Amino acid sequence: MILKSRRARKWTxxxxxxxxxxxxxxxxxxxxxxxxxxxxxxxxVNRVETSEKIVALTFDDGPDPAGTSTILDTLKSRQVPATFFLIGRDIAAHPDLAREIAAAGHEIGNHSFSHDRMIGVTPSWVADEIEATDALIRTTGYTGDIHFRPPNGKKLFALPRYLAAHNRVTITWDVEPDSAGIPGAATIEQDTIGQVRPGSIILLHAMYPAREQTRLALGPVLDGLKQRGYRFVTVSQLLAARR
Ligand SMILES: [Zn+2]
Known part of the structure; x- marks a missing residue:
């Protein structure tokens, strides 16, 4: 009996x-x-090391009718280039909006086709998500580099392996004022201006109907950072400025 209970303890x-x-x-x-x-x-890359006051503004998701023209108008009025990480499914639904973004001279990145979580997935599923979206991005007339940003920033094995094998850079961010919930425009403005440093990558969600506060904050964010001496560049330009 004693022997048995000892063995049981050992197994426990x-x-x-x-x-x-x-x-x-x-x-x-x-x-x-x-x-x-x-x-x-x-x-x-979530930011780059540089002493230059440059910053990349990026938008995730869409294109969507709720946000595209307001965002493009605000950027145009301030002569600011941005990088749009678009979802393949949304480009297929709104090809005209995606073409408007490309025609305005902005950079377009790949944010997957379905926006499903890209962890615990097969290599072939990853390839389909990325390649279908690349093809849709090319239909907009955009000819520049296509960087990749995972939905919700989530990646583990198959996705980084595919990207590395195809010499693609994963772009995340170091400033995300509207990722947790829907803050008010003033909070988005203050948080962004307070957190940006030389070489930052800002992530904004301004596309969908619920993102009115981010659209309202956009102009003041651009003005505030310009007043502080920042110059806006695309993600590709930011990567080129890496020391
Ligand atoms: Zn997203």
Whole structure:
């Protein structure tokens, strides 16, 4: 009896230890999947090191009728170039809006076709998501480099492997004033201006109907950063300025 209970205790300790290791591993993978600054393969850029006061403004999602013309008008009135990470499905639904963005001279990036989570997925699914969206982006007349930004910034194995194999850069961000909930325009303006530093990449969600506050904040953000001596560049121009 004593021998048996000792053996049982030993097994309990082994199983508990294994469980701790598995949970710690799963936790680490979750951290990597959501990291803005690290991935297992290839190049990920969330900002660049530079002493120049340059900043890249990026928009995620869409194109959508609720936001496109307001965003384009605001950018045009301030002569600011931006980078739009568009969703393939939304380009297919609104090809005219995607063409307007390209015709205005902005950079277009790939934000997947479906905007589904790109972790725990197969290599062929990743390839389909990216290649279908690249093809749609090319139908807009856009001819520049197409960088990639994962939906919700999530990536783990298959996605970074594909991007690395195709010499594609993963672009995240270091300033995200409207990612958590829907803050008011004044908060978005203050947070953005307070957090930008030379080489920053700003992420804004201004496309969909619920994002009125971000659209309202856009003009004041551009004006405020210009007043502080910042110059806006596309993501490709920012990458070229890397030291
Ligand atoms: Zn998105």
């Amino acid at each position: 300790i082994v199983v508990a230890s294994l469980l701790v290791v598995v949970l710690a591993g799963a936790y680490t993978l979750l951290q990597v999947a959501g990291s803005r600054t690290f991935q297992f393969f290839g190049t990920l």
